[in-house]
Amino acid sequence: MRLTDLRDKKVRSLDGETLGRVHEVHCDGGKVIAIMCGAGSFIERWTARKQGCRIPWECVRKVEREQVVVTPDPPQRKSRSSASRTRQGTRRPSAPRSKR
């Protein structure tokens, strides 16, 4: 697997909901621990400020050609920054959300 197999891929939950696109992969101790998905990755890379949804790696079910499939209720899923916390809060995945 390569980083580019993950980056910019659509993230969908098992029940088909789109959560955004992968714009970051977090590692610690050389191990992949989480992916970040959400909107606005272009500006975020420029400003090196990350916002969006953090999905622990254990919740990634499948890495397909066009998308990454995650469990619908990943544990510890939370926003990274305070700005995105006010925007997204601790919404449940079944709640309606605006598309990217």
Added chain:
Amino acid sequence: MNPLELTLGIMTAVGGFVDISELVFAAKAGSLFGYALIWVFALSTIGIMVFGEMSGRVAAVAHQPVFNLMRHRLGLKLGLVTLFASVLSTLITTAAELGGVGLILHYLTGAPYLLMAVVGVLVLGASMWVLPFQWIERTYGLLGLMMIIFAVALVAIHPPWREVAGGFVPQVPKGLSTTELLIFGYFMVAIISAVMFPYEAYFYSSGGIEEQWGPKDLPNNRMTTTVGFALGSLLAVSILASSAQLFGPMNVGPEVAGSSALEAAIPFGRTGLLIALGGMLIAIAGAAVETCMANAYSVAQFFGWEWGRHKKPWEAPRFTLAWIIFFLLSLAIVLTDVNVMSLVEYAVLFSIVVLPLTYLPLMLLANDKKYMGQFANKWLAKSLGWFFFAVITAAAIAAIPLYLLTSGGQA
């Protein structure tokens, strides 16, 4: 701060500030609009001071030149688009400078212009091969101080100093027709582009790495970009003011690159003419070398090749091949016998469109405390940086419509 190093740095910046686009647009601006565009030169000079200081600071603290960091920030796709656009605009600029070298050698020797362009490329290429970086920069920069003849010539023709000083106040002349207003706008955009060419940032930051700057060189960097660029800009303003005094009242439009030299010939005769042509030759030749190296820096840094003239040519072989190829491509453009003034127009036009893509990553990087630590932009650099970014973005949007509406300032 080593006083000798600082003095040499400032003098190099002065002698190396003016290139063919500033020469051409300063002379034309003066003959068409008198002293009314001086403030645009002043404003653009402050802009290049801000971004020049930032690019030197990033080089000294992050030890990485602008294009390396641009690729990291923009990513591969947008980075390739920026690389292609900046290489193209800088290539046209190199061709314009080489054309200028050929023209001035033609004026001095009477030999055919295209042959002199070839001779120019061979001599410049040889200087880049033989001389290490610091010698290249200092040789062209210090010999370019002959351009001071233009400032002396301005004093000698006793211009109305009050009106010259008034030119530093932002203004739009009253009573212009719509067409004249559009041409005024076009000249504003062209001057901003000519003073703030993207290659300046690439060359200056890469030069900082070549000279192994560190945080201790930051005061030097600040003085060079402020004092050096300010004094260099005064040379361009001298050309504009002399043109306003000498050409404007006679309705003479300086349509050839060498017309500016007459500004020194009128007060000082043949001696003034020769010094002016000599200064112009060195300044334009230095700019040709800078633009060619800037392109080679950009490509080498984008792809992670060995680069720099602090190494011998065979120690950075792909970088060496790159600048040789860029020189040859520029020469090929000149050998199509395209008018040098047209090349200057295209260089300025292409460059202004690329400017926002060049300076935005630099701004963001210089703001980033993770890379810059305590040397990240403070409130003054941030405010000025964003202000000038807005200015160049507005200029980039207006450039092509103004060029088309005014037929490149000719309408």
Added chain:
Amino acid sequence: MTPSDPLKLVAELLDLPIMDKDGRYCGIVDDVELSGSAGKETRIKALLVGPGAYDARLPRWAFWLISKVAGRRVARIPIDQVDQIHTVVHLKCRAEDVKLHQVEDRVRAWIPKRGAL
């Protein structure tokens, strides 16, 4: 930071220049190879360098054009050869040990080794 520190692969590793232990530039991090699979333990295995690594990052026509000019080679730098990561990725080894610098060496054969001060 080192590869075992907390690291963001896109913002802090991808597209960084690479320098070998002799301080020579030898490429850009064009991609990162990961071992493992979805949801299971996945580790950074190697850095990928070279135009061949652009295939997943560019439109097909752009990759075709670049590969015609620059080829499709990819060099692999095992992650244990990475020393430090900051504004540059510093390697523990020389470029030749990980098959970088091959093109540089080929071009060097064309450059005369004389005349420069």
